Amino acid sequence: MTESSKPGNSYFSVHQKVHPRIVHGRFSRLRIAALFLTLGLLFGLPWLRWGDRQAFLHDLPARKFYFFGLVFWPQDLIYLTAVLVVAALALFLFTALAGRVWCGYACPQTVFTQVLVWIERWVEGDRASQIRLRKNGFSLPRTSKLVIRWLLWIAFALFTAFSTLGSFTPIRELGSRILAGSLGPWETFFLAFIVVAILLFAGKMREQVCIYMCPYARFQSAMFDRNTLIVSYDPARGEPRGARGKESAREALKPLGDCVDCTLCVQACPTGIDIRNGLQYQCIACTACIDACDEVMDKVGSPRGLVRYTTLNAMENLRTKILRPRVAAYGLLMAGIIAAVAVSLAHRVPVAFDVLRDRNAPYREARDGRIENVYRLKVLNMEEQARTYLLRASGLPGITVDYEAGDLDVTAGQVRDVPVRLRVAPDDLHEHSNEIELELFAADDAKISVRESARFLGPRPEEHDESDESKGEEHEGD
Amino acid sequence: MSEFTSSFWPWFIGIVSILSLLACFVFLIAVTRGKRPGEEETTGHVWDEDLRELNNPLPGWWRWLFHGTIAFAVVYLVLFPGLGFWSGTKGWSQEEQYRAEVASADATYGPIYARYESMDVETLAQDPEARKIGKRLFLNYCTACHGSDAGGAPGYPNLRDEEWKWGGTPEAIETTIVGGRAGNMVAWEPAVGKQGVAELVQYVLNFTGRASQPELVAAGQQKFEMLCFSCHRLSGKGNPAVGAPDLTNDIWQYGGSEQALTRTISGGRKGMMPAHGEFLGPAKVRLLTAYVYGLSKGS
Numbered sequence: 001m002t003e004s005s006k007p008g009n010s011y012f013s014v015h016q017k018v019h020p021r022i023v024h025g026r027f028s029r030l031r032i033a034a035l036f037l038t039l040g041l042l043f044g045l046p047w048l049r050w051g052d053r054q055a056f057l058h059d060l061p062a063r064k065f066y067f068f069g070l071v072f073w074p075q076d077l078i079y080l081t082a083v084l085v086v087a088a089l090a091l092f093l094f095t096a097l098a099g100r101v102w103c104g105y106a107c108p109q110t111v112f113t114q115v116l117v118w119i120e121r122w123v124e125g126d127r128a129s130q131i132r133l134r135k136n137g138f139s140l141p142r143t144s145k146l147v148i149r150w151l152l153w154i155a156f157a158l159f160t161a162f163s164t165l166g167s168f169t170p171i172r173e174l175g176s177r178i179l180a181g182s183l184g185p186w187e188t189f190f191l192a193f194i195v196v197a198i199l200l201f202a203g204k205m206r207e208q209v210c211i212y213m214c215p216y217a218r219f220q221s222a223m224f225d226r227n228t229l230i231v232s233y234d235p236a237r238g239e240p241r242g243a244r245g246k247e248s249a250r251e252a253l254k255p256l257g258d259c260v261d262c263t264l265c266v267q268a269c270p271t272g273i274d275i276r277n278g279l280q281y282q283c284i285a286c287t288a289c290i291d292a293c294d295e296v297m298d299k300v301g302s303p304r305g306l307v308r309y310t311t312l313n314a315m316e317n318l319r320t321k322i323l324r325p326r327v328a329a330y331g332l333l334m335a336g337i338i339a340a341v342a343v344s345l346a347h348r349v350p351v352a353f354d355v356l357r358d359r360n361a362p363y364r365e366a367r368d369g370r371i372e373n374v375y376r377l378k379v380l381n382m383e384e385q386a387r388t389y390l391l392r393a394s395g396l397p398g399i400t401v402d403y404e405a406g407d408l409d410v411t412a413g414q415v416r417d418v419p420v421r422l423r424v425a426p427d428d429l430h431e432h433s434n435e436i437e438l439e440l441f442a443a444d445d446a447k448i449s450v451r452e453s454a455r456f457l458g459p460r461p462e463e464h465d466e467s468d469e470s471k472g473e474e475h476e477g478d
Numbered sequence: 479m480s481e482f483t484s485s486f487w488p489w490f491i492g493i494v495s496i497l498s499l500l501a502c503f504v505f506l507i508a509v510t511r512g513k514r515p516g517e518e519e520t521t522g523h524v525w526d527e528d529l530r531e532l533n534n535p536l537p538g539w540w541r542w543l544f545h546g547t548i549a550f551a552v553v554y555l556v557l558f559p560g561l562g563f564w565s566g567t568k569g570w571s572q573e574e575q576y577r578a579e580v581a582s583a584d585a586t587y588g589p590i591y592a593r594y595e596s597m598d599v600e601t602l603a604q605d606p607e608a609r610k611i612g613k614r615l616f617l618n619y620c621t622a623c624h625g626s627d628a629g630g631a632p633g634y635p636n637l638r639d640e641e642w643k644w645g646g647t648p649e650a651i652e653t654t655i656v657g658g659r660a661g662n663m664v665a666w667e668p669a670v671g672k673q674g675v676a677e678l679v680q681y682v683l684n685f686t687g688r689a690s691q692p693e694l695v696a697a698g699q700q701k702f703e704m705l706c707f708s709c710h711r712l713s714g715k716g717n718p719a720v721g722a723p724d725l726t727n728d729i730w731q732y733g734g735s736e737q738a739l740t741r742t743i744s745g746g747r748k749g750m751m752p753a754h755g756e757f758l759g760p761a762k763v764r765l766l767t768a769y770v771y772g773l774s775k776g777s
Contacts, residue, residue, distance in 0.1 A: 358625050359622070360623055360624075360625055361625070361631030361632060364632060367639075367728070367729075374625045374626050374627050374629060375626070376617070376626040403627075417614070419625075419626035419627040420626075
């Protein structure tokens with residue numbers, strides 16, 4: 001029990017700014033690699049080209065999403081659902097296996113905070129001088145450093161916002177458009193929003209985002225079990241902790257554990273906790289304390305790993321099971337959905353059409369006496385090349401298709417309205433309403449083909465002989 | 479304000495809104511006044527011997543968000559017509575917004591159409607780009623009656639064939655679209671009786687060689703030349719000036735069977751093409767004219 005939880009004391013405490021000490025070591029190198037990978041993707045992806053267009057672009061006004069060779073339409077929304085489900089399952093799987101690796105290595109909050117901390121350190125010096133600078137109140141050096149730091153922060157946030165915006169609007173024109181002040185209202189809003197969000201979340205709030213705001217931080221414990229990888233201090237090895245005196249004096253004292261109580265692990269912690277208090281929900285498993293401790297252990301000549309990656313079972317000398325039912329379930333589900341998406345993408349036909357019956361008349365009689373139904377087709381060419389399609393109807397004997405020449409020449413990415421007439425001889429119509437099927441296929445590629453069902457209406461069998469009369473009736477009142 | 483609504487409700491809505499805002503403000507002040515972070519206050523409720531309910535102050539940023547919403551509401555209600563009796567200093571209205579949107583659409587698309595406004599219909603009918611636009615306009619505005627393919631429906635003329643009740647020249651088509659047309663076929667049964675109608679039907683069927691009771695044709699001809707010729711002319715070829723259709727070409731807007739013709743002659747027909755000139759403007763009318771004109775030339 002800490003002091004503040006005793007009755008009579010306030011639960012309220014004013015937030016103390018955390019100045020994480022920057023550490024070096026195996027895991028921080030890994031973390032920096034992850035940072036360069038994720039920031040590289042964010043900054044680099046929009047610049048890649050595919051043919052004569054941007055390879056990665058969500059074109060919201062045109063409702064198209066370009067991903068290298070693929071173009072997704074709003075009709076393909078199911079793939080977005082699949083991506084989100086896979087992302088969620090991946091998060092579950094990795095949490096069950098390796099704990100909060102997402103938080104420690106890949107979360108934008110972690111990555112942006114790291115960059116802003118570097119800038120802060122470069123301008124204001126290390127942890128100690130930062131604290132000293134804050135204590136001294138306002139002075140010229142402090143103010144000038146503050147201004148420089150904020151300018152650099154804003155520059156980084158602007159560049160990040162620019163890159164993010166660049167996957168929603170062509171990035172090559174974006175720079176000049178920003179300078180010319182010709183951004184649309186939403187582009188301006190999101191540019192400002194991203195800058196403010198980065199400065200606020202990664203600059204000012206930092207660990208408070210992880211502790212108080214992040215939903216994942218709250219529900220990740222549901223995926224945890226005793227076999228999940230955690231960052232933990234080994235109290236059996238470390239306690240009782242204590243500073244080392246001279247070698248001779250040390251022998252005389254009661255035997256101390258390996259922890260020299262240097263508090264470097266506490267200083268390195270970006271969320272301001274003491275890892276030696278055990279597993280805490282604030283811990284984002286960033287491993288800064290491992291690197292800090294390893295360095296000290298090397299210096300005092302003790303083996304590394306007083307603070308280390310381990311599991312609750314391993315801490316109690318029990319066997320750690322990697323393959324558990326939940327891991328298998330997350331993994332199988334994820335693999336299943338990925339396989340389904342892959343199969344579906346491989347068989348995706350880049351053309352679609354809707355059939356809308358004309359509403360003004362159920363049917364009419366052509367001059368040759370055949371029954372005629374009119375439809376409007378909405379043809380979507382989802383490819384990046386123009387196509388000439390052909391239309392075929394089936395389901396009634398002798399059914400013929402008629403449309404204006406050139407109406408089914410659809411340019412790349414176009415949605416075209418095509419009026420179509422279908423005709424059937426009255427003797428071949430035995431029902432008032434008949435199910436038919438329309439097939440639209442590319443003239444030069446039989447594999448690009450889609451089918452839609454539709455209804456063909458004719459006279460009711462008993463009214464067939466006086467069809468003219470009844471049709472006139474039906475519409476007189478319109 | 480419409481004469482059907484009383485002025486009580488606008489005042490009621492306005493006063494309730496203002497009172498609610500004031501109440502929110504007073505409540506907010508009352509519950510947050512005099513509290514400092516760090517001081518502790520309980521609601522006095524205790525459960526299970528030592529569980530107390532704390533009454534901590536709202537964080538400052540949260541409290542100021544509440545004040546912000548009240549300030550927003552005040553500014554909003556001054557600028558926009560939110561209170562029933564107050565129309566707002568910005569003078570905003572739905573009608574004004576609609577007009578502004580139409581104006582901005584006209585500013586965007588006007589130049590595209592302006593190019594076609596001065597071109598004549600014959601040229602436009604040959605221009606593939608103009609035909610495309612015309613087709614889209616037709617699909618938007620005309621298909622409810624004439625069908626997506628302009629093939630018509632019983633009671634609504636087919637625009638793809640060579641029959642033009644009101645004339646098929648570019649000028650006539652444009653006049654039809656701009657001003658609309660009202661066709662009126664008189665009901666003849668009151669004047670000539672059932673027998674007279676039957677005779678007329680046989681005569682009209684005879685134009686296309688389909689008379690089923692040839693013995694009635696002569697009597698029908700007599701009546702036709704007395705009653706019908708003024709619109710449909712003696713030849714039966716009709717008169718575009720009054721929208722009287724040609725009865726000899728076997729194209730029947732209301733059906734060509736004996737029953738349908740009997741109905742037409744005995745009860746009359748009233749056709750109605752609404753005027754579109756004011757609604758569409760000259761450029762769109764010109765493009766539609768060219769498209770419709772081109773349809774009959776093409777087929």
